[in-house]
Amino acid sequence: MLYWYKKGENQLKTYLELAIGFARTGVTGYGGGPSTIPLIEHEAVKKYKWMNEQEFVEILALANTLPGPIATKMAAYIGYKVKGYSGATVAILTHILPSIIAMIALLGVLYSYKESPIVSGMVQGVTPVIGFMLLEMAYRFFQNGRKGLGFPIMLTLSIVSLVIVQFLGVHPGILIAVFLIAAFIIADRKEKAAKTAAELLLHRKEKSS
Amino acid sequence: MIYVHIFWSFLIANLLGYGGGPATIPLIQNEVVNHYHWMSVSEFGDVLAIANALPGPIATKMGGYIGYQLGGVLGAILALIATILPSALAVILLFKFVNLFKGNPKVALMTKSVQPIIFILLAVMAYQFFLTAYEKSGIFHLVLLAVVSYFALIRFKMHPSLLIVGCLIYGGVFLS
Numbered sequence: 001m002l003y004w005y006k007k008g009e010n011q012l013k014t015y016l017e018l019a020i021g022f023a024r025t026g027v028t029g030y031g032g033g034p035s036t037i038p039l040i041e042h043e044a045v046k047k048y049k050w051m052n053e054q055e056f057v058e059i060l061a062l063a064n065t066l067p068g069p070i071a072t073k074m075a076a077y078i079g080y081k082v083k084g085y086s087g088a089t090v091a092i093l094t095h096i097l098p099s100i101i102a103m104i105a106l107l108g109v110l111y112s113y114k115e116s117p118i119v120s121g122m123v124q125g126v127t128p129v130i131g132f133m134l135l136e137m138a139y140r141f142f143q144n145g146r147k148g149l150g151f152p153i154m155l156t157l158s159i160v161s162l163v164i165v166q167f168l169g170v171h172p173g174i175l176i177a178v179f180l181i182a183a184f185i186i187a188d189r190k191e192k193a194a195k196t197a198a199e200l201l202l203h204r205k206e207k208s209s
Numbered sequence: 210m211i212y213v214h215i216f217w218s219f220l221i222a223n224l225l226g227y228g229g230g231p232a233t234i235p236l237i238q239n240e241v242v243n244h245y246h247w248m249s250v251s252e253f254g255d256v257l258a259i260a261n262a263l264p265g266p267i268a269t270k271m272g273g274y275i276g277y278q279l280g281g282v283l284g285a286i287l288a289l290i291a292t293i294l295p296s297a298l299a300v301i302l303l304f305k306f307v308n309l310f311k312g313n314p315k316v317a318l319m320t321k322s323v324q325p326i327i328f329i330l331l332a333v334m335a336y337q338f339f340l341t342a343y344e345k346s347g348i349f350h351l352v353l354l355a356v357v358s359y360f361a362l363i364r365f366k367m368h369p370s371l372l373i374v375g376c377l378i379y380g381g382v383f384l385s
Contacts, residue, residue, distance in 0.1 A: 026264065026265045026266070027264050028264055036265070036266065059300075059304065062304060064229075065316045065320060066296050066300055067223065067224050067296060068223040068224065068226060068233070068268070068293075068295065068297075069223065069226075069233065069266050069267075069268035069269060069296070070229035071229075071265075072292075072293045072296070072297055073297055073299075073300045075297075076293070076298075076301060077301055077304060080301045088297065088301065092297065095266070098265065099263050099264055099265030100265075100270055100273030100274065100285070100289075102263050103259055103260060103270050103274045106263070107256065107259050107274060110259070116385075117385040120384075120385065121381050121382070121383070121385030122377040122380040122381045122385075123251070123254075123255055123380065124342065124345050124346045124350070124384040125346075125350075125354065125376040125377055125379045125380020125383075126255075126373055126376045126377055126380060127258075127338055127345070127346075128338070128351050128354035128355045128358065129354060129358045129372060129373060130254050130257055130261065130338050131335050131336075131342060131355065132354075132355050132358035133261060133358070133362070134234075134332075134334050134335035134338060136362065136363070137234075137331050138328050138331035138335055141232070141327045141331060142324075142328045144321075144324050145321065145325050145328060148321035149321055149322075154324070154325055157322075157325035157326075158325040161325050161326045162329045162333075165326070165330065165333075166329070171239070171244075172225070172235070173236070175326055176225045176227075176326055177225075179323055179326060180319050180322060183318040183322035184315050187314050187315040187317075187319070188315060191315075
């Protein structure tokens with residue numbers, strides 16, 4: 001009897017730790033999911049020791065290869081590792097709910113005074129800031145692309161994207177799908193070419209020795 | 210029907226957004242503003258401004274709020290499920306085949322190949338916001354606030370929420 005009671009208490013404690021850890025990272029991380037990653041690492045590795053540093057880095061690398069928001073992918077995996085699917089649910093919900101509720105409340109207040117000139121002035125005041133933040137984000141993606149693809153390819157593909165999405169009005173999803181498939185085929189060919197080259201080299205070495 | 214559209218648009222935006230939440234913003238805008246016309250560019254901008262002023266992941270804040278606006282609590286839940294569930298399940302399942310994907314050159318090149326598109330989408334959005342600001346408040350306030358943003362965020366590494374609150378006050382006083 002006491003054993004079951006203890007076990008239940010321990011289980012509850014684990015869920016509670018998951019909830020506290022992810023709620024804390026959800027309400028203190030500014031600048032979207034990517035900026036919360038070091039905070040999540042602190043909770044998962046240093047504070048609650050759900051995993052070691054190495055494992056965290058491996059999951060992060062894996063999660064980055066998938067589309068979609070990064071913070072919820074991390075919450076899903078860590079929650080799952082600690083307490084299965086219900087752990088994943090607890091981690092995700094505690095991570096996202098506080099900020100969503102705050103957002104609905106804040107915008108509700110702002111919009112109930114929508115006709116007021118002060119509120120419309122406030123919206124105008126914030127528009128250039130959003131423009132700037134988006135520009136800064138765009139710059140980061142440009143730098144990533146330049147490092148990964150090289151400047152000439154990045155520039156060419158950017159111009160191609162601009163023309164196709166903006167001037168021809170094609171849905172960006174179609175373009176993304178085309179780029180993904182092309183990248184897959186190119187990488188596949190490179191792999192095969194590298195393999196045959198390595199085999200050829202091996203062959204020559206064997207002959208010469 | 211609206212529920213199906215909410216679910217579908219957030220599913221598409223998040224399945225195609227490589228590079229975390231920020232990469233999904235222009236894709237969400239594409240669905241919400243350009244495709245379904247649920248809100249105007251400037252309304253979307255307000256939502257984005259408040260979302261940026263609050264902590265937490267950006268994609269779920271956008272999904273939760275827009276879903277709630279369009280379809281109440283059920284709309285918010287559907288938008289959130291579409292945003293989170295596919296990638297959350299994928300990361301759990303994929304971890305069982307971790308060595309197949311880690312450092313795989315195909316996956317690496319696929320991630321890189323999407324960068325130019327996301328860059329262009331974000332740059333176009335930035336342009337739209339600057340254009341709106343230019344039309345509504347004129348070149349002087351636009352340049353001033355953009356320069357202030359640059360110094361606050363890049364040079365002084367100020368908290369974005371402080372900057373946004375500051376600009377809300379500035380706008381309430383000088384632009385009303």
